[in-house]
Amino acid sequence: MKPVTINFRSKAAQTLADAQIQQSIEHVYTGFFKGRLLAAAETDNWEDLRTKGKAIKDHTIAHLDYYLGMLADSVEKNGGRVFFAADAAEARQYIIDLAHKRNIKTVIKSKSMVSEEMGLAEAMNTEGFETVETDLGEYIIQLANETPYHLIAPAVHKSRSDVAKLLDDDYKDGDRIPDATELTMMARKKLRGVFERADMSVTGVNFAVAESGSIALVTNEGNGRMSTTVPRVHVAVMGMEKIIPSIQDLSTMLRILIRSATGQRISTYVTMVNGSRKFDEEEGPEEFHLVIMDNGRQKLLEDPQMRESLNCIRCGACLNACPVYRKVGGHAYGWVYPGPIGAIVSPVMTGVKDASNLPSASSLCGACHDACPVKINIPRMLLELRWRTAEGSTDKDERTSSAKERGIWKAWRVGMMGRKRFDIGSRLANLAMRPLAKNGWLKKAPPPISGWTSTRDFPTISARSLKSKLSKRSKGGK
Ligand code: SF4
Structure with a gap:
């Protein structure tokens, strides 16, 4: 698994200092966040839809083995092949081997x-295949x-000028900045030829329907539909949690997914794939x-405190609701999944130690919980992960706190649990702070x-408690 190597603090500081990025990511609030609120308000049963969505996901994840078996049978009945990959390396190898066996030259990817x-x-590029992203955003990236x-x-x-520079080698600062339509046409011109010569596609999966073996893809650009119809080989890749039992469930899940994602009632394209071309189809x-991948999801499944994160659609x-994400941006989270949900799945999938900053990258305001269409209680899981990094749960390796730090907190806890101990502790802390403080404030x-x-002054701890001050005053003292 790709390790989390990016330091959250330094990457966040870089983004905070970048005025252009700050302006660009504001769109997640003005566009997506507000759009979701309007789209949800249009339905008169938004809360019922969320409850239904949560129930569908809770049920599926509780019976994941059963539904994965059903999905595999259904896909095979439709003429497809199913490969279960334990990790990313196995999944990659399967696709690369397949591409070699089928003599593939060009692979197009739809967002996944x-x-x-x-x-x-x-x-795939390293193996010599021309591999091109066809989702406009992914292509730019x-x-x-x-x-x-x-x-x-x-x-x-x-x-827009960043994008123009990437799409047009001749574009320079100071040239007129093309508008969004012109930029899309530039990308379209470049991608047309790739679509025509592609002999394999790799797409994601928004939902896999167990009873029918259908794969649902939600896109706005039509690249998903081109990718699933033009090349002679189509490989769809999914995490093992992207499954729902039935087509009826799909109608609920599409309603909450699309409204929550872009604020649309329905996306421009919803493509359903039912295996390979049949003899009477053109x-x-x-x-x-x-390809159904585990890659750490089993760990989430086995963890009763974290299992709920597999409900994520x-x-x-x-991300759009999170005041932290909207300031520090996506790259600060260091791995594939950014934002509040990334702060949960990355530490568990890559190891808490490698991503120990992420659970603390939250104000715990609860906006993510309110926004989530399947009601995932993200703040509860962030608190659980904070506890694991501080104290360590059953797995001591998850600890990132030093013995000294734990000792300080232990002493604090003991001190807070008795009146006398608290008073003595306060006096000792006051004595320790006095030589370092100025006018009642500790600056360093x-x-x-x-x-x-490091970012604020700390008031010196009072030598006497409020209780003793008040009792002195009630006895006539100052
Ligand atoms: S956790 Fe975040 S990304 Fe996942 S379903 Fe909820 S709101 Fe959407």
């Missing part, structure tokens, strides 16, 4: 966070050699493969608590 998780485009910034808007941080791939609403605390005063 799971393929990002696999590092698929990079691996591929040209910029970056990772997606947002679950549904990978290039939301790019300005269009469609000759071969259909479904990757709509991005929690010593290690290991120096972080507390």
Whole structure:
């Protein structure tokens, strides 16, 4: 699994200092966040839909083995092949081997966070296949050699002139900035030829329907439909949680996904794929493969405190609602999944130690919980992960706190649990702080608590408690 290597603090500081990115990511609030509220208000039963969506996902995740088996049978009945991959490396290898066996030259990709998780485009390019993203945002990110910034808007941080520079080698600062339609036409012109010569496609999966073996893809650009009909081989990749039992469930899930993601009532395209082309059909791939990847999801499934995160339908609403994401941006989260949901799944999937800053990158305001169409209680899980990094749960390896830090908090807890101990502790703390404080304020605390005063002053702890001051006053003292 790709390790989390980016330091949250330094990456967040860079983004905070970048006025252009700050302006660009504001769109997630003005566009997506407000759009979701309007789209939800249009339905007179939004809360019922959310409750229904949560019930569908709770039920499916509780019976995941059963529904995965049913999905595999249904896909095979439709003429497709199913491959279960334990991790990203296995999934990549399956697709690369298949491409070699079928003598593939050009692979087109439609937007898929799971393929990002696999590092698929990079691996396929290294193997010598021409691999091109066809979602406009993903294409821009591929040209910029970056990772997606947002679950549904990978290039939301790019300005129009950034995009023009990436799409047009001759474009220079100072030239007229093309409008969005012109930029789209520039990308379209470049991508047309790729679609025509592609002999394999890799797409994501928004929902896989167990009873019918259908794959639902939600797009606004039509690239998903082109990718699933033009090349002779179609490979769909999904995390094992992207499953729902029935077509009836799909109607609920599409309503909440699309409204929560872009604020649309329905996306421009909803493509349903039912295996490979049948003998009486004129269009469609000759071969259909479904790659179902675990890659750490089993860990989430086995963890009763974290299992709920598998209900995620990757709509991005929690990112748009999050005051932290809207300032620090997507790259600060270091791995494929940014924002509040990324702060939960990344630590569990990649290891808490490697992503220990992420659970603390939240004000715990609860906006993500309110926004989530399947009611995932993100703040509860963030608190659980904070506890694990501080204290360590059953797995001591999850701890990132030092023995000294734990010792300080232990002493604090003991001190807070008795009146006398509290009073003595306050007096001792006051004595320790006095030589370092000025006019009652500590400006620079010593290690290991120096972080507390890095951005604010700390008032010296009073030698006497409020209770003793009040009792003195009631006895006539000052
Ligand atoms: S946690 Fe909820 S709001 Fe966030 S991406 Fe997943 S489904 Fe959407």
